[in-house]
Amino acid sequence: MQQFLLSIIFLPLLLLSTVFGDDDFIRFAPKISCHEDNSTSATGHEHGKKRETPKFTILGTDMLPQSLECYLPTLEKQSLPLKDGVFSQPAGYSGFYAAVAMVSENNISKSAVRYMRGMGRNINISTAKLTDMQKTKFEIVPQPLPRYLSSKKYTFVLKFDSLPLAHTDVLFETENGSKSTLTTNEGGKIEITMPNDFSNIDFKNGKNKNSEFWLCASVDKGGVKYTTTLSSAYSPNPSDWWQSKNLGFAVIFVGFLGGMLIYRKTLAKKADNNG
Amino acid sequence: MDKLLTVTALRRVVQAAFFMFFVYGGYVFSTYYTTDKLTRALPALSCAFDEKGGDYCALIALQHQTHHRLSSLVKDSENAMVKMIPTAVTIGTVVVLVALLGKAFCGWGCPLGFFQELTSLIAQKLKFRQIESLTPSVVSKLRPIKWVIFLLFVLIFPFLTGLGFLSEELGSPYCLICPSRIVTTLATGDASQAYISTATPLYFALSLIADLMFGLMVAFALFVRQPFCRICPILALQSSFKFLSLPRLVKNGSSSCDSCGQCAKACPMDIREISKPQEKQTNITHTDCTMCARCVEFCPHNNVLSFKYGPFYMFKSSKDYFKKRVKIDKWWKGS
Numbered sequence: 001m002q003q004f005l006l007s008i009i010f011l012p013l014l015l016l017s018t019v020f021g022d023d024d025f026i027r028f029a030p031k032i033s034c035h036e037d038n039s040t041s042a043t044g045h046e047h048g049k050k051r052e053t054p055k056f057t058i059l060g061t062d063m064l065p066q067s068l069e070c071y072l073p074t075l076e077k078q079s080l081p082l083k084d085g086v087f088s089q090p091a092g093y094s095g096f097y098a099a100v101a102m103v104s105e106n107n108i109s110k111s112a113v114r115y116m117r118g119m120g121r122n123i124n125i126s127t128a129k130l131t132d133m134q135k136t137k138f139e140i141v142p143q144p145l146p147r148y149l150s151s152k153k154y155t156f157v158l159k160f161d162s163l164p165l166a167h168t169d170v171l172f173e174t175e176n177g178s179k180s181t182l183t184t185n186e187g188g189k190i191e192i193t194m195p196n197d198f199s200n201i202d203f204k205n206g207k208n209k210n211s212e213f214w215l216c217a218s219v220d221k222g223g224v225k226y227t228t229t230l231s232s233a234y235s236p237n238p239s240d241w242w243q244s245k246n247l248g249f250a251v252i253f254v255g256f257l258g259g260m261l262i263y264r265k266t267l268a269k270k271a272d273n274n275g
Numbered sequence: 276m277d278k279l280l281t282v283t284a285l286r287r288v289v290q291a292a293f294f295m296f297f298v299y300g301g302y303v304f305s306t307y308y309t310t311d312k313l314t315r316a317l318p319a320l321s322c323a324f325d326e327k328g329g330d331y332c333a334l335i336a337l338q339h340q341t342h343h344r345l346s347s348l349v350k351d352s353e354n355a356m357v358k359m360i361p362t363a364v365t366i367g368t369v370v371v372l373v374a375l376l377g378k379a380f381c382g383w384g385c386p387l388g389f390f391q392e393l394t395s396l397i398a399q400k401l402k403f404r405q406i407e408s409l410t411p412s413v414v415s416k417l418r419p420i421k422w423v424i425f426l427l428f429v430l431i432f433p434f435l436t437g438l439g440f441l442s443e444e445l446g447s448p449y450c451l452i453c454p455s456r457i458v459t460t461l462a463t464g465d466a467s468q469a470y471i472s473t474a475t476p477l478y479f480a481l482s483l484i485a486d487l488m489f490g491l492m493v494a495f496a497l498f499v500r501q502p503f504c505r506i507c508p509i510l511a512l513q514s515s516f517k518f519l520s521l522p523r524l525v526k527n528g529s530s531s532c533d534s535c536g537q538c539a540k541a542c543p544m545d546i547r548e549i550s551k552p553q554e555k556q557t558n559i560t561h562t563d564c565t566m567c568a569r570c571v572e573f574c575p576h577n578n579v580l581s582f583k584y585g586p587f588y589m590f591k592s593s594k595d596y597f598k599k600r601v602k603i604d605k606w607w608k609g610s
Contacts, residue, residue: 095310122361127308144307146326238474239467247471248486252457255490263498266406 023060025216026103027229028114031055031086054089054116058082061103061110071098071130073123093120096127096145100135108225111136115145115232134162140170140215140230143189148213148234150196156230157188158217164188168217174234175212198236210235281600282568282590286382290389297321297386298462300329316368318513319385320455327463332455334508336365338433338447346437370516377520378513381504382565386462387455388504394496399608403497407540414545417505418563424449425508444477451481454489454503500543504565514562521585524564524571528555531576537597538580541573549580572600 058065068080068087073095080087080099090097096115103110113135131145141157148154158165165188173179176197182190198211214231239245297319301307309315309323313330323331340362348358372380381388399405409417428449435441450456460468469486472478488503495502504510526532532552539550544563549570553559560566566582574580574592581591 121357122364124310126306126311128306128311146307238472239470242474243467243470243472243482245466245470248469248482249466251471251483251486252469252490252493255487255492256494257490258487259491259494259497263494266498267404270406 024108024110024218024225024227025229026058026060026065026101026110026112026227027214027216027231028056028099028101028112029059029212029231030233031057053091055086056089056099056114056116057086058101058112060112061105063103063105065101065103067100067102069100071100071133071135073097073118073127073130074125075129075133089116089118091118091120093118094122095125096130098130098135102136107223108227109137111138111226111228113139113228113230115142134159136228137161138165138217138219138226138228140217140228142230142232148194148232149237150194150198150234151237151240153191153193155189155191156215158184158190159188160219160221160226165217165219168219171216173214173216178213194234194237196237196240198241201236201241281603282572283600286567287392289383290392293319293384294386294389296329297384298325298329298459299327301325301327304329314368314372316365316372317380317384318369318372318509319380320387320453320507320509321385322450322453322456322459324450324456324468325459325463325465328459332509333365333369333512334429334453335447335450337362337429337512338449340365341430342433342437342446346434349438369512370519373513373516374519374521377517377522377566378510378560378564379522379566380513381507381509382567385504385509386459387507388501388565390458391492391496391501391503394493395500398497405500406498408545409499411545411547414505414547420506421508421511424506425511428452429508429512442475442477444475444481448481449508451478452485452488454485454492457485457489501565505544505563510563510565517560517562520560522566522589523558523560523583524549524566525581525583526553526557526559527578527581528553528557529576529579532579533576535575537573537575538570541569543567543569546570573597 058068064082068082069077070080070090071077072090073093078090080090087099089099095118097118099112099114099116101112115131127145131141131143137160139159141159143155143157146154156170158168158170164184166184166186168184168188170182170184170190171179172182172192174195174197176195176199178195178197180192182192184190192215194213198209201209210233212231213234214229216227216229218225218227220226296304297317298321300313301311304313307326312328315331316333316336317330318333320334321328321331323335325331344358344361348355376384395405432441432445432448436443436445444451456468460466469489470482471486472482492503526549529552532550534550534552536547536550539545539547542549544561544565546561546563548561549559568582568590571580571582571590571592575594575597577593578591582589
């Protein structure tokens, strides 16, 4: 009986791990663990200090990618030099850059996309153009591309050849251990609420530890298996940790009452003056 | 139908249209992304925290640039031109916008101004007794506050923070106390900006000021006209360039003006200076003027007060219009 129960629990997990077997996917990850490097602060980001150029690596393959390219905020494309399995985020413009890696092996075409924010010269090209343009045959497109926060809902569209792909499973996983599977709707969309799976938040010392999430999907077309991932960092939501809306509304109400008290006093004073 | 044909009625329509654009414009005219916002340097309190907005206020850009770019010039003058370009673009945009529409951004475009006027209109209908005007001593005490807020919260604190003299909380301090941040985000169904922060004592204090001020502003708007506008730093920013402004309030040198004070009484900002007679045609656009045109509407004399756009007269005071306007006002107030 116990064995039967265990098999009921573990069989779907086993199937899931087969469907989303790590071997089938490649994804971008920050080179240094985001727990050490990729932090944000409740007191704002520290300015005046020169930021180190963010570095990324590709997980899920021992091979060198057949193609590793970066779309600049200007929408121009340039190849990314890989050194010891690591590449640096290009610089020069303010806005989003998109790194795209592709690996083909054993009839599987794997791709990975990561959007990276950069600082530099302002350009007046919409980020929507960067996210909407086809970068790989099979792609998960964020709509829009925000700074991801826990407990907030975000929309993504799964596209094949730039067309939305309906009724396809997408695996959502985070570095902190959250995991779920979602299915795209008719428009190829999925909605995900980023989990608040952070622990040991030390916001007072300015070290809110960001985490990583990744979305993986696969589809068979014309005898070829296509897989894609989208990875990004996400941060603790201030509302979950150090900002209280209830207190905020209470203080607003106190302010309102204070205003009404002043109103009554002013009217009483006017009446006294007139009387 | 004739009741609707007034400058105030037209202004309400324009205010509603601007409110829709500034608060929800991101749905239609632009997108979520900063690069898609219209100017990113509005001389009006349309908040950047409202992700659905069509455009946002110049104050956030100025604080940010003062904090990050201008302060870094002191520490490192390398690439000075590059560092100054964003500030130059923001100020240049403000100058162009102020030249084109001047203080009409306040009276005709600002979402927070519209919110306060709507609150006031609702209160009038609910028969709240209105305090028609503040006393001259209260007005004179309130007037410098906008300059103090503008200089300290928009320029000096961010600059000193950038230099490292103040803690990071004061990098964009005006945004942290601005009531428009709360109004515009609440208008899109996002309550996340009505918060009390416990991150640091300074954040706690700033969030406390913001929420208290917002509550006070809503209460005051029920019985005082334009309570927040009187201390708004946008007025200070606009005033710095108002000499370039094409739209302006003009008083004609005329013996017709008998200093009856109707214009000053109509002014929601209690600018009593406009009732003084002038010997020749004079630009009387005051620092606090929001160009709502009520003074022109309520002037009982022909051609004494007028609105001009460059050399063109847009709207002049007249006896007939005054009579009509007073009648409408009485009808609205139910008296």
